[in-house]
Amino acid sequence: MSAVTVIYALLFYVATAILVIGVARKIFIYARTPQPLKIPTTPAPTTRLGVWMRMAREVTVFESLFKSNKWTWLFGWVFHLCLFVELAWHTRYFAEPVWFFVPLLHWFIVFTGLGFLGGLAGLWGRRFLVDRVRYISGPSDHLMLALLVGIGASGLSMKFLAHTDIVSVKAFFLGLMRFSWQPLPADPSLLVHLTLVATLMIVFPVSKLLHAPGVFFSPTRNQVDNPREKRWTAGWSAKIDNTKAAEG
Amino acid sequence: MADFETPVLGEYQTIPHTHPGAMEHSKPYIAKPEVQKPLGFPGELVPDWENVAVMKLGELVSKSRALQVFLDSCVKCGACTDKCHYYLGTSDPKNMPVARQDLLRSVYRRYYTFAGKFFPKLVGARDMTKDVLDEWYSYFHQCSQCRRCSVYCPYGIDTAEISMAARDIMDTVGQGQKYCNEIIGKVFKIGNNLGLPEPALANTLEGLEEDVKDDTGVDVKFPLDVKGAEVLLITPSADFFAEPHIDGLIGYAKVFHASGTSWTLSSHASEAANFSMFIGSPENLHKQAKRIREAAIELGVKRIIVGECGHAWRVAYSFWNTLIGPFDFLDQRYPIPQHICEFTYDLIQKGALTFDKSQNDDKVVTFHDSCNVARASRMGNMPGGQFVIPREVIKACVNKFVDMSPETIHEGTFCCGGGGGLLTDDLMELRVKGAQPRMLALQRVVEEQGVTHMAAICAICKAQFSKVLPYYKFPMDMIQSVHGLVSKAIVLGPKE
Numbered sequence: 001m002s003a004v005t006v007i008y009a010l011l012f013y014v015a016t017a018i019l020v021i022g023v024a025r026k027i028f029i030y031a032r033t034p035q036p037l038k039i040p041t042t043p044a045p046t047t048r049l050g051v052w053m054r055m056a057r058e059v060t061v062f063e064s065l066f067k068s069n070k071w072t073w074l075f076g077w078v079f080h081l082c083l084f085v086e087l088a089w090h091t092r093y094f095a096e097p098v099w100f101f102v103p104l105l106h107w108f109i110v111f112t113g114l115g116f117l118g119g120l121a122g123l124w125g126r127r128f129l130v131d132r133v134r135y136i137s138g139p140s141d142h143l144m145l146a147l148l149v150g151i152g153a154s155g156l157s158m159k160f161l162a163h164t165d166i167v168s169v170k171a172f173f174l175g176l177m178r179f180s181w182q183p184l185p186a187d188p189s190l191l192v193h194l195t196l197v198a199t200l201m202i203v204f205p206v207s208k209l210l211h212a213p214g215v216f217f218s219p220t221r222n223q224v225d226n227p228r229e230k231r232w233t234a235g236w237s238a239k240i241d242n243t244k245a246a247e248g
Numbered sequence: 249m250a251d252f253e254t255p256v257l258g259e260y261q262t263i264p265h266t267h268p269g270a271m272e273h274s275k276p277y278i279a280k281p282e283v284q285k286p287l288g289f290p291g292e293l294v295p296d297w298e299n300v301a302v303m304k305l306g307e308l309v310s311k312s313r314a315l316q317v318f319l320d321s322c323v324k325c326g327a328c329t330d331k332c333h334y335y336l337g338t339s340d341p342k343n344m345p346v347a348r349q350d351l352l353r354s355v356y357r358r359y360y361t362f363a364g365k366f367f368p369k370l371v372g373a374r375d376m377t378k379d380v381l382d383e384w385y386s387y388f389h390q391c392s393q394c395r396r397c398s399v400y401c402p403y404g405i406d407t408a409e410i411s412m413a414a415r416d417i418m419d420t421v422g423q424g425q426k427y428c429n430e431i432i433g434k435v436f437k438i439g440n441n442l443g444l445p446e447p448a449l450a451n452t453l454e455g456l457e458e459d460v461k462d463d464t465g466v467d468v469k470f471p472l473d474v475k476g477a478e479v480l481l482i483t484p485s486a487d488f489f490a491e492p493h494i495d496g497l498i499g500y501a502k503v504f505h506a507s508g509t510s511w512t513l514s515s516h517a518s519e520a521a522n523f524s525m526f527i528g529s530p531e532n533l534h535k536q537a538k539r540i541r542e543a544a545i546e547l548g549v550k551r552i553i554v555g556e557c558g559h560a561w562r563v564a565y566s567f568w569n570t571l572i573g574p575f576d577f578l579d580q581r582y583p584i585p586q587h588i589c590e591f592t593y594d595l596i597q598k599g600a601l602t603f604d605k606s607q608n609d610d611k612v613v614t615f616h617d618s619c620n621v622a623r624a625s626r627m628g629n630m631p632g633g634q635f636v637i638p639r640e641v642i643k644a645c646v647n648k649f650v651d652m653s654p655e656t657i658h659e660g661t662f663c664c665g666g667g668g669g670l671l672t673d674d675l676m677e678l679r680v681k682g683a684q685p686r687m688l689a690l691q692r693v694v695e696e697q698g699v700t701h702m703a704a705i706c707a708i709c710k711a712q713f714s715k716v717l718p719y720y721k722f723p724m725d726m727i728q729s730v731h732g733l734v735s736k737a738i739v740l741g742p743k744e
Contacts, residue, residue, distance in 0.1 A: 033311070036570075043635075064399065068400035069327055131266050136324045208320075208321070217317045218314075218403050225631060227566045228569060237570045
């Protein structure tokens, strides 16, 4: 068992634990925190089904962002779509036999790596070229983009420049999942790729990446517009008792 | 007030380059101790206020899912940066919604997040200092809580929620805003924002009855504190006093008269406005609203109808049922509460009102969607009814109606520039500059379609435009109440 294998095995156990526990904790906090008043941004759906559809549009086609700015939407949407396809594609390293959709993705995967980097380049470019976006960009915003670009670039380098032994990589990750460690190839681009991915997993629960679970809990998007029809109470507003006040 | 230049209206809306510090001098007067006390706030900056502020921030976040999610989720994508009328009008980058949020988010990060505690520089986290407080005081009083940014944010982050929280924290440490807090105090003491006591109110209403009689020859009543009336009308107190608001009140009275609906005003609850929303204070919000429940029960009415007021309609539509419900003592066959435009619209649909549109033929009218009605409430049964119903009411009363550019109306409407507790003379520069996007859209329809009047259903919009229109070389009486137009066109009594 090489030192590289041991280090990366431990790294991925730790990163996975931090990601899962950290995000679960945040989701628990979001779910537990009450929203005392009705604040949907209107016009809003008047039924629960309508809210599901609004949320579905928001997370699949980024409806609000589309209304706002077509360039940011284009770069952001292409980046997220490619990220999503890449994540699905990467399940082949964690499942044997591979899941049914993986062979279908074969046709797209040539483009998604480039789309991923292209989208990021557009988003990063805005942080330099648009003075308003430059003003609001902090070091962490640039670092996050650098991290993602690094992941994409190291990944693509394995696809187009220096192939790595993906059969061994798969054996390594299946081994991690079965607690039977297998050796990890020590190719530089693979190690860079994995280090950056683990870093991303670790910072996820303490960074703006929380927008991913956060959007589902956003009251302006997930509340039904029916305050007249159905009395809403939560948190401090649930403690209000007007009947008592009227008598006393 | 420092001198300032009114923005020049160009051909089309441009997005200005950032000018850091352009509006850092803008600050409303700070509330004196005697203004703070009745609201339950300390009179001046409390000892150890930094800690008190940080603790209050933590408490607020733990009680509000909105804050919890909004403070974590922003990715600084920039979608909101060109959406605020105050940014467009002032070019101060701290008036970009994300930058305004960051004034508070930076403190939240410092004290309540892992990244901010250990890597403050990396994520822009800041200690709570006097400089930060002063910056909050300036820029959280440059937000009219109009929610335009929340329409365009991919996560629905609503800067209004954040500015309300910041104002609540500032009140808690003893640095409140004079304008809002003084007004809330008047409601507690007298019953309305104007501080108009019962005898003066009765007197005003009597005068109105005489005016309408002289004008039309019809006995239109303006009842006050009439027990057993069908409808309790809750309207902004500006309707008793200011132009063009009062024309709206006359319009409501004529609609009630024409439809044979018995109604009353209340001297106990003679105010629809609820400025406690602007300062983000739940206790005061509830306390102010409770007067309306008390009045409705006391007078034994069956319905509550709300007059033309933007944020009041938000509070009434979205919050009343929560704050002062359940309304099991009211007639469940009608919406509770109902907007006066919904009431008039229903009558128009039924053919119960007669109009002589030619009475308004001297006007080409456009409609300004008020922010709180547009983005924080609804009218009628379907989403977007708040856009349709007031326009239909106007169209029933005037022959010539046109809309302003699509991106400046409906959910994309621009704030008048005076909402959210900023309608005070000490913020005149901000108000004039913040009105720029609306004034530009208005100028286009004036030049291209000959618009002469702009109607609105918000007391703040009406007061703000009356003041600001002249800065842009428009006549101040261009702004109209929707029910002022109704008043003009409605035919009372049998047709000739």
